[in-house]
Amino acid sequence: MRIAIEHQIVHRPKPGRPTMVQMLRLTPENYDDQTVANWHIDVDCDARLRRGQDGFGNAVTMLYIQDAPETVTITATGEVLTSDAHGLVRGTTETLPPALFLRATPATPADAAIAAFAEEAISGADSSLAALHAVNAALHRRFASDARSSATDAAAAFASKAVGACDLAHIFCVAARSLGVPARFVSGFAALHDAATATAHCWAEAYVEGLGWIGFDPSIGLSPQERHVRVAVALDAAGATAVSGEAWRDVALVDEAAQ
Amino acid sequence: MxxxxxxxxxxxxxxxxxxxxxxxxxxxxxxxxxxxxxxxxxxxxxxxxxxxxxxxxxxxxxxxxxxxxxxxxxxxxxxxxxxxxxxxxxxxxxxxxxxxxxxxxxxxxxxxxxxxxxxxxxxxxxxxxxxxxxxxxxxxxxxxxxxxxxLRNQTTWFIRLGQAVERADNTARLLDVKYHILLPAGERIGGVVDRDQWTTILQTVSAVTAYRWLYSDGLKPANVIDLLIARTELPRSLAASVEETVDVLGQLARRTGQHGEADRMARLRANRMTKTRSGDVIAGGLHQFLEAFIQENAQLHGAIGRQFKFA
Amino acid sequence: MRTPFLRCSMEPEHWGERNDRMGTIAAFDEIMGAAGKDMPRPELSALQRWLDHTPDSELRRRQQSAEATFRQLGITFAVYGESDAAERIIPFDIVPRVFLPDEWARLSEGLVQRVEAINAFLDDIYGERKILRDGILPPDLIFGNPQFRPEIAGMRPPHGVWAHICGIDLVRTGPDDFFVLEDNARTPSGVSYMLENREAMLRLCPELFRQFRVAAVDSYPDRLLATMKSVAPHGVAEPTCVVLTPGHFNSAYYEHSFLADSMGIELVEAADLVVDDDIVWMRTIAGRVKVDVIYRRVDDDFLDPLVFRPDSMLGVPGLIAAYAAGNVAILNAPGNGIADDKAIYSYMPDIVRYYSGAEPKLKNVETWRCREPEALAYVLDHLDELVVKLVDGSGGYGMLVGPTATKAQIEHFRAALIAEPHRYIAQPTLALSTVPTLVESGVAPRHVDFRPFVLTGRNGVEVTPGGLTRVALREGSLVVNSSQGGGTKDSFVLLHPEPESWVQVQGQQSQIQTQGVR
Incomplete structure (x- = not known):
């Protein structure tokens, strides 16, 4: 499938803080079932962009702006070709072993309620793969989706009714890790409702011995197929987010997916 | 630095x-x-x-x-x-x-x-x-x-710049508050002032001896005002502080190769100061003069911060 | 887990806790030799004579003079949690601790070997991870450990040096029996005390330096600067070096400023640095200046909010990007915490063996890892002799001190051990060495420990001939922690009586002489 993406981020820097330093994870990379046909990141003011790689092996772009105007618009555009691999992720650059992804983080703490939920969800599953699918489906059934909601951590999100895609991915990671399965957070784009329009999205991956990393998207209760464009992975959202930087605290962030 | x-x-x-x-x-x-x-x-x-x-x-x-x-x-x-x-x-x-x-x-x-x-x-x-x-x-x-x-380096100059700006402010305030003692309402300017009162002022700026050196015609408020405003010999006078500010900024400019807003303001003020006669100040209103001085000093303080990117 | 600020301070809180367990077995006295003797070790008889001939009142006067100087210079540490942010000085003891030339030579060899292994381990664990492939360490020990920082995996510091400044904490039980208590490969502090204590001794007890040939320590700042310059990014001819401090409210701020001062480089805070185009700059009155080497005294968490804690106001956004791009050297390298972690400690002998290909010259305190069945069996049999503690515990929480524990406590621990053996380790109680120390009643033996400082640059490892000796001032106490009555001493490293070497002499000459031999 050919997915066209135009993703726009608008910052309004606080007055008196004209320097902006941000780390962007907005560049998808090639692997077995994903080919990037073309890709650009543009900024609508004087800026320096530097390509690099973070500890998880994600492609990052450092953005440096010295005299930021009132608004700064970052636009990522491109086309990506995908094919369906039933969630299997093959041919990626892995800098860290799966064992690392058993670790809890501030956003994905070990949580008894989530662990109990996972235990219950997997009853009857005859393989790890089946168990993970069961957890994924159960999460999808349990929560109403609220794209704008975002909790501080998975435990808090689990206690609420409506959660965002990010929260769901976090909860999935905690659930899988509670079962002894390495799991990680994925950020990227997905054309979920309309094949022509991909918007920012996040989901999770779990590691199954013998198979490798497999995607699970609790927002749809299925594994990603060909409508997902994978950009970055990490232990939780903090390490895979599209924009790390003052956007978190100092600048208004308007995240708009383009048509 | x-x-x-x-x-x-x-x-x-x-x-x-x-x-x-x-x-x-x-x-x-x-x-x-x-x-x-x-x-x-x-x-x-x-x-x-x-x-x-x-x-x-x-x-x-x-x-x-x-x-x-x-x-x-x-x-x-x-x-x-x-x-x-x-x-x-x-x-x-x-x-x-x-x-x-x-x-x-x-x-x-x-x-x-x-x-x-x-x-x-x-x-x-x-x-x-x-x-x-x-x-x-x-x-x-x-x-x-x-x-x-x-060492005569930037460290010293910045400390001395702060001292000079502060000193100018202090002396101006001291004079401004005490001028009614020096120039009591209804009394002829140049009349005899309370000896203790003006001694206090001179003591505060360590100028008792300086006064005796510089003025031989006894204790007169006009002289005290002249000393504290216009005499560069007295380190705590306005004139001396203003001169010191220019000097120090000049030293910094020589080290950093930068001239800026603060240099210009300080030089302008110093030029004006050399032409200031204490008699004119008294005639034109000492309080108004000091108020303007204190304000200008505050502006210079702001300019220094901008020039050296204090933030 | 320690708090990041304590990490930079003089006060590793667990230090005392560790020593506390080491019983009150008759101890080796470093001056007098075996306990209870009234004749000193022959090489140190001059020191004994000095103690005999100098009245206590005179010693006390000198000690007070030194402390007055420290107070005036502001060599203080802030005590956290005290309402008025009280600033204290650490008590200084006038009687030096002395290492003989041969003792020091052997100790140094062990330190060099250990620090080389620490650097090799860090380079490997964030790179190829051969040590895991070869099965020397259990992988979960690394990957489950918060001190292993995935954020910087794959990044390599310039010239492959990770632990540029190490402080290795040691205790001693006999002339050549040194045990490593802890490796400090992050931001070890205390070197300013080493230097200031020496300066005080030179001023107050010059006669000692005539009687003994003491190795000079005062070139430490020069050596540190040389180390910094040696690891500058490739192609930088005249590197700009800085010391990065959390700020003057940090308890170790005096040391940060002291080091920057004595190296003649800028002491910067995060707000003074800005990263642009993957290059680090500092803000000066004349505009930006490029920075090549940063000796940071800031914890990893607070280095760069884009990579580590996003809420950190102390960090420099983009610093890790500049580091990853190879444009700046950071001392010590980010991620080093994995090398000095408690859980790794018991594997250090294996790590040393693996990378050096030789037997470790410095011993660990013997440690039984209760995750191993044989060790567990031994520990359960000897609970009344051992100290048992949680691998991930701190501050004395979850610790059993066998020799002083009640029966009930021992039984409680037996149950806990059987339930979760992997969470515990056990160690024997050691008889910590003593050194004569001036106390209220006169000069008496007090327990000490030792932190030497080891520098690693592009050209290799060197041990500073001296270090920080901490002394428990209370009788019988093993707690050297200064907030609990601990003090510091100067540490003399004696030289062989040869004319050319690093001699500490009084005043200016030391500079000339040390320069002459380097």
Missing amino acids: LSRTASSLYWLGRYFERADFIARLVEATVRLDVLSPRSAGLAAWGSALAVTDTASAFAEGGRELRRREVARFLTVETCHPGSIVRCVDMARTNARAVRTALTREAWSAINRAWLHFEAKPAADDPTAVLGLVEAVKNETRGFEGAVHRM
């Missing part, structure tokens, strides 16, 4: 100079009030509060205007920024932040001044107060000496 370091040095200069000034003011006030055969009484303490711009802070605490209260308030009280202890503390905080730039001698002087207050000294009777301010003055003198023995 780091902008932050420059800023700390400058503020260190300002605060330690201010501590010195308040110490002198308190000392002179004690003398005027207690040690003088004709006690000036509470009025002297009231005007000490006015000079340090702390009258309202003093009143806010519901304090009664008593000499012991005011003496405490100006020396060891930590609840407002206009006391010696707070100025010394701020000076030391800035000094700690730039410890690397100072010599041990300079740092030790500030730290010792701070240690005097760490011991929670009493300030309840004139002897204790005088002892305390004497101790502070010793350290500020020691600091002054240490600064002069430091």
Whole structure:
């Protein structure tokens, strides 16, 4: 499938803080079932962009702006070709072993309620793969989706009714890790409702011995197929987010997916 | 040099100079009030509060205007920024932040001044107060000496810039508050002033001897005003502080190769100052002159911050 | 887990806790030799004579003079949690601790070997991870450990040096029996005390330096600067070096400023630095200046909010990007915490063996890892002799001190051990050495420990001939922690009586002489 993406981020820097330093994870990379046909990141003011790689092996772009105007618009555009691999992720650059992804983080703490939920969800599953699918489906059934909601951590999100895609991915990671399965957070784009329009999205991956990393998207209760464009992975959202930087605290962030 | 370091040095200069000034003011006030055969009484303490711009802070605490209260308030009280202890503390905080730039001698002087207050000294009777301010003055003198023995580099110039700007402000305030004593309403200018009163002023700026050297025609308010405004021989006069500011900025410009807004403002002010005659100032309104001076000094302070990117 | 600020301070809180357990077995006295002897070790008889001939009152006067100087110089540490942010000085003891030339030579060899292994381990664990492939360490020990920082995996510091400045904490039980208590490969502090204590001794007890040939320590700042310059990014001819401090409210600020001062480089805070185009700059009154080497005294968490804690106001956004791009050297390298972690400690002998290919010259305190069945069996049999503690515990929480524990406590621990053996380790109680120390009643033996400082640059490892000796001032106490009555001493390293070497002499000459031999 050919997915066209135009993703726009608008910052309004606080007055008196004209320097902006941000780390962007907005560049998808090639692997077995994903080919990037073309890709650009543009900024609508004087800026320096530097390509690099973070500890998880994600492609990052450092953005440096010295005299930021009132608004700064970052636009990522491109086309990506995908094919369906039933969630299997093959041919990626892995800098860290799966064992690392058993670790809890501030956003994905070990949580008894989530662990109990996972235990219950997997009853009857005859393989790890089946168990993970069961957890994924159960999460999808349990929560109403609220794209704008975002909790501080998975435990808090689990206690609420409506959660965002990010929260769901976090909860999935905690659930899988509670079962002894390495799991990680994925950020990227997905054309979920309309094949022509991909918007920012996040989901999770779990590691199954013998198979490798497999995607699970609790927002749809299925594994990603060909409508997902994978950009970055990490232990939780903090390490895979599209924009790390003052956007978190100092600048208004308007995240708009383009048509 | 780091902008932050420059800023700390400058503020260190300002605060330690201010501590010195308040110490002198308190000392002179004690003398005027207690040690003088004709006690000036509470009025002297009231005007000490006015000079340090702390009258309202003093009143806010519901304090009664008593000499012991005011003496405490100006020396060891930590609840407002206009006391010696707070100025010394701020000076030391800035000094700690730039410890690397100072010599041990300079740092030790500030730290010792701070240690005097760490011991929670009493300030309840004139002897204790005088002892305390004497101790502070010793350290500020020691600091002054240490600064002069430091390398003639940016570190020294920023401290001295802070001192010069602060000194100009202090002397202007002192004159502004006390001018009604020098020029009592309804009295002919040049009349005889209260000997103790003007001695107090001269003591506060350590100018008693200087006065005798420079003026042979006795104790006249016009002379005192002339000395404090226009005589560059007196280090604490407005003219001397203004000149020092230009010099120091010039030294910095030579090191950094940068001229800026602050240089221009300071030079302009100095040019005007050389043409200023104290007689004209008195005729044109001393209070108005001083008010304008204090304001201009504050603007120069702002320009310095911008030029050296203090932020 | 320690708090990041304590990490930089003089006060590793667990230090005392560790020593506390080491019983009160008759100890080796470093001056007098075996306990209870009234004749000193022959090489140190001069020191004994000095103690005999100098009246206590004179010693006390000198000690007070030194402390007055420290107070005046502001060599203080802030005690956290005290309402008025009290600043204290650490008590200074006038009687030096002395290492003989041969003892020091052997100790140094062990330190060099250990620090080389630490560097090799860090380079490997963030790179190829051969040590895991070869099965020397259990992988979960690394990957489950928060001190292993995935954020910087794959990044390599310039010249492959990770632990540039190490402080190795040691205790001693006999002339050549040193045990490593802890490796400090992050931001070890205390070196300013080493230097200031020496300066005080030179001023107050010059006669000792005539009687003994003491190795000079005062070139430490020069060596540190040389180390910094040696690891500058490739192609930088005249590197700009800075010391990065959390700020003057940090308890170890004096040391940060002291080091920057004595190296003649800028002491910067995060707000003074800005990253642009993957290059680090500092803000000066004349505009930006490029920075090449940063000796940071800031914890990893607070280095760069884009990579580590996003809420950190102390960090420099983009610093890790500049580091990853190879444009700046950071001392010590980010991620080093994995090398000095408690859980790794018991594997250090294996790590040393693996990378050096030789037997470790410095011993660990013997440690039984209760995750191993044989060790567990031994520990359960000897609970009344051992100290048992949680691998991930701190501050004495979850610790059993066998020799002083009640029966009930021992039984309680037996149950806990059987339930979760992997969470515990056990160690024997050691008889910590003593050194004569001036106390209220006169000169008496007190327990000490030792932190030497080891520098690693592009050209190799060197041990500073001296270090920080901490002394428990209370009789019988093993707690050297200064907040609990601990003090410091100067540490003399004696030289062989040869004319050319690092001699500490009084005043200016030391500079000339040390320069002559380097």
